[in-house]
Amino acid sequence: MKNTALTHIHESLGAKMLPFAGYNMPILYEGVNAEHETVRNAVGVFDVSHMGEFLLTGVNALALIQKVTSNDASTLTIGRAQYSCLPNKEGGIVDDLIIYRMKEEQYLLVVNASNIEKDWEWISSFNDMDVEMRNLSDDYSLLAIQGPKAVEAMQSLTSIDLATIPYYHFEVADFAGFPYVIISATGYTGSGGFEIYCKNDQVETIWNKVFEAGKDFGIKPIGLAARDTLRLEMGFCLYGNDINDTTSPLEAGLGWITKFTKDFVNSAALKKQKEIGVTRKLVAFEMQERSVPRHDYEIVDAQGTVIGIVTSGTMSPSMGIGIGLGYVTVANSTVDSDIYIRIRKNDVLAKVVKLPFYKK
Secondary structure, three states: OEOOOOHHHHHHOOOEEEEEOOEEEEEEOOOHHHHHHHHHHOOEEEEOOOOEEEEEEOOOHHHHHHHHOOOOHHHOOOOEEEEEEEEOOOOOEEEEEEEEEEEOOEEEEEEOHHHHHHHHHHHHOOOOOOOEEEEOOOOEEEEEEEOOOHHHHHHHHOOOOHHHOOOOEEEEEEEOOEEEEEEEOOOOOOOOEEEEEEEHHHHHHHHHHHHHHOHHHOOEEOOHHHHHHHHHHHOOOOEOOOEOOOOOOOOOOOHHHOOOOOOOOOHHHHHHHHHHOOOEEEEEEEEOOOOOOOOOOEEEOOOOOEEEEEEEEEEOOOOOOEEEEEEEEHHHOOOOOEEEEEEOOEEEEEEEEOOOOOOO
């Protein structure tokens, strides 16, 4: 099992550590609800250094990215980022990822920790274009500094105006005393903030300076358990739960990152699926009684017929109700439809709702 450069710090802070995607990661510090509320109301810091980073460089870097990803990366200018996915040849998804345009002919791809090796092999299999590919995953650390007070709390650490970086844009600038750090206005919580990419030998210094700068703003370390409740309240997909090798981006509601203005892996089949229509859809639902939906619970209709399965579920810390995502038949996918979650032999009423669950 791998450690991040900050594992010893998490352990010294008393974090509950568990294996996650092959890494020894902090899951909890003081508790999910308290950590969740810190990010919603103040500022919290996640160590997400387990994520993977690939650097693609060369005259054909964009062509390779266009081939393997579903979104249109040709729209990216330097300093912008884009959410996308890697379709497989069977109609499913190899992974979802974020693409950063670093320079004219250079892109950074950020992939899920559990898929680093799989994604590297997949992208490499299409690289007959002499694109230079470097796997930086073991050399770089990533901090997610998230929450409504993140800009104010972190401004003293950099000379750039953090408030002027738009969502899904980034700067390579000075941060916490280091000259070249990626400061990205991205995140997985829906509460604003930044993601900081730096080298492993810089991250402990940056961590310490971040907490010093944020001490008057209620800054706290946050574990991966609260990261999951925060992302679910926004309806953000989690690879391995809501999307995987068998789920189509169109079924998953990711048509907005599936652009048929170009040819990409399996684009013809996905275009045909769009024309014919999908048979199931990923929906968001809220429990109508006090109960908690869980991954792999069956979803049934009023007659008790199984119509789908829960992919993610939790008790929402912000709303105090059970919420979840799941695939259901198209006939049961419209907003305000009544569905039932089968919880220990009881069919508990839920209602299909529009995302996000959490409204600021």
